[in-house]
Amino acid sequence: MSSKSQLSYKARASNHPNVLAKKLFEIAEAKQTNVTVSADVTTTKELLDLADRLGPYIAVIKTHIDILSDFSDETITGLNALAAKHNFLIFEDRKFIDIGNTVQKQYHNGTLRISEWAHIINCSILPGEGIVEALAQTASASDFPYGPERGLLILAEMTSKGSLATGEYTKKSIDYARKYKNFVTGFVSTRALGDEQADSSLATEDEDFVVFTTGVNLSSKGDKLGQQYQTPQSAIGRGADFIIAGRGIYAAPDPVDAAKQYQKQGWEAYLARIGGQ
Numbered sequence: 677m678s679s680k681s682q683l684s685y686k687a688r689a690s691n692h693p694n695v696l697a698k699k700l701f702e703i704a705e706a707k708q709t710n711v712t713v714s715a716d717v718t719t720t721k722e723l724l725d726l727a728d729r730l731g732p733y734i735a736v737i738k739t740h741i742d743i744l745s746d747f748s749d750e751t752i753t754g755l756n757a758l759a760a761k762h763n764f765l766i767f768e769d770r771k772f773i774d775i776g777n778t779v780q781k782q783y784h785n786g787t788l789r790i791s792e793w794a795h796i797i798n799c800s801i802l803p804g805e806g807i808v809e810a811l812a813q814t815a816s817a818s819d820f821p822y823g824p825e826r827g828l829l830i831l832a833e834m835t836s837k838g839s840l841a842t843g844e845y846t847k848k849s850i851d852y853a854r855k856y857k858n859f860v861t862g863f864v865s866t867r868a869l870g871d872e873q874a875d876s877s878l879a880t881e882d883e884d885f886v887v888f889t890t891g892v893n894l895s896s897k898g899d900k901l902g903q904q905y906q907t908p909q910s911a912i913g914r915g916a917d918f919i920i921a922g923r924g925i926y927a928a929p930d931p932v933d934a935a936k937q938y939q940k941q942g943w944e945a946y947l948a949r950i951g952g953q
């Protein structure tokens with residue numbers, strides 16, 4: 677586990693050099709939640725309704741904006757308003773995976789205009805270093821107004837059975853995170869990755885990447901399509917700073933009750949990890 681995992685969110689926020697990481701830890705501390713809800717619903721109404729009802733209990737909402745059947749300006753305006761109302765961040769789980777020139781257009785332009793509204797995005801590093809460089813470049817362009825409020829998570833591992841995001845791929849994820857740490861806020865992974873010392877010459881002492889762990893579910897071990905689940909306790913014990921739950925929350929009989937339960941368990945596991953500081 678990373679040496680920073682034992683510190684409180686408050687301590688990690690205090691002088692974190694990555695603006696978005698600092699914001700994430702501040703929100704977690706203020707709202708006492710490390711829950712990200714994966715709102716994988718298919719209409720704007722369902723998405724905004726979930727965001728409003730679950731808003732008080734979550735730190736981040738994760739979207740797959742391209743699964744909405746009715747995406748429009750209203751989707752963006754509505755999400756932005758709810759993010760401000762409830763103090764959560766928006767993570768578009770677009771998993772960019774292409775050459776630099778293409779991902780810049782996918783991130784910044786097109787129908788979805790992701791860079792305008794998503795605080796956090798993620799990418800696979802299968803194409804190599806250029807994808808990280810390209811996304812970082814877009815976010816730091818002098819005519820890009822949201823610069824410091826944007827961050828990237830590198831998809832360093834996956835939860836699905838037979839995932840090939842392992843070994844050398846995961847190590848390179850750490851190298852690129854270190855190389856572009858102004859823009860790379862952290863990882864989507866099943867555990868903290870900092871200790872792997874992929875290329876230790878790139879590491880710095882103040883390094884503190886944020887770990888988002890998906891595949892969190894309290895009542896299921898997996899689905900019929902290869903998804904594999906762990907509990908909030910297990911994820912946080914392995915170094916997750918934020919737990920991502922989808923169907924465990926939005927498909928529960930009462931999503932608000934479920935969100936509260938994940939919040940409670942996630943927070944207790946975090947307190948146990950930091951030893952009641």
Ligand code: S5P
Pocket residue numbers: 714716740769833834835836864890891892893903920921922923924
């Ligand atoms: O390795 C991964 C990475 C991600 S981002 N495994 C995943 O399941 N995800 C995403 O997390 C996936 O796309 C989905 O949106 C969510 C998991 O949903 P659940 O309903 O299985 O909790």
